Amino acid sequence: MKTLLFTLICAFFCISVHAQHLYTSKSTSISFFASTPAEDVEATSTKASSVIDTKTRNLIFKVSNTTFQFPKKLMQEHFNENYMESDKYPASTFKGKIRDDIDLEKDGTYTVTIDGSLDIHGITKNYQTTATLIVSKGTITAKTSFKVTVADHQIKIPTLVFAKIAQIVDVHISAVYQPK
Incomplete structure (x- = not known):
């Protein structure tokens, strides 16, 4: 996890210039919820990483798709193998x-x-959302939610289960940042 976080920082920010303005989150939670008449689908990952630069106001989130936990093991398997193609x-x-x-x-507050741009399933799409940021005693807490349309990221849903899979997914993100 530390290597992933370091890679994120190196790839997105110029550390030598902005290091004193970098805040990292080791407490980043990303969850999603989708409802259909057949079944609700929800999952959460608490293993996401995030970095924010307080001067440039740039930020990045990254999550391994296999870290999402579902209430049913079969849902998790289908998510990774059939829809997200997590190997690829x-x-x-x-x-x-x-x-x-x-x-x-x-x-x-x-x-x-x-x-920003959201890359899911190898497809990048621009998004705009609002977030609530609470800055208190050197800590930044962030919360946001937005909707993702499955088809926008070319996630294929077989006709056989089309009614069981929602076409629009509600995504929720929360992060607590500390100075780097």
Whole structure:
């Protein structure tokens, strides 16, 4: 996990210039929920990584698709093998920027707009969402939710189970950041 986090930092930020403004989250939770008349599907991963640069307001999230836990083992197996093709597409990432001109080193509660690109199943699509950021005593807590349309990321759903799989998935993210 430390190697993944370090790789994220190196790949997305210039450490030598911005290191004092990097905040990392080792407590990042990503969950999703989809409802159909046949069955509700939900899963959570608490093993996601995230980094935010408080000066540039750039951020990145990365999660290994196999870390999502489902209430039913068969759902988890189908998710990884049939839909996400986790062997071929092992991770999902979001790279974005907070659009609002706020000081993330100043205590307060902020509602912000985030623009970025979400890469799921090898397909990258632009998204815009709002998030709540709470800055308190050097810690940043972030929460957001948005909808993802399965077809936008070319996730194929067999006709046989089409009625059991929702076409739109609600995604929820929460992270607690500490200075790097």
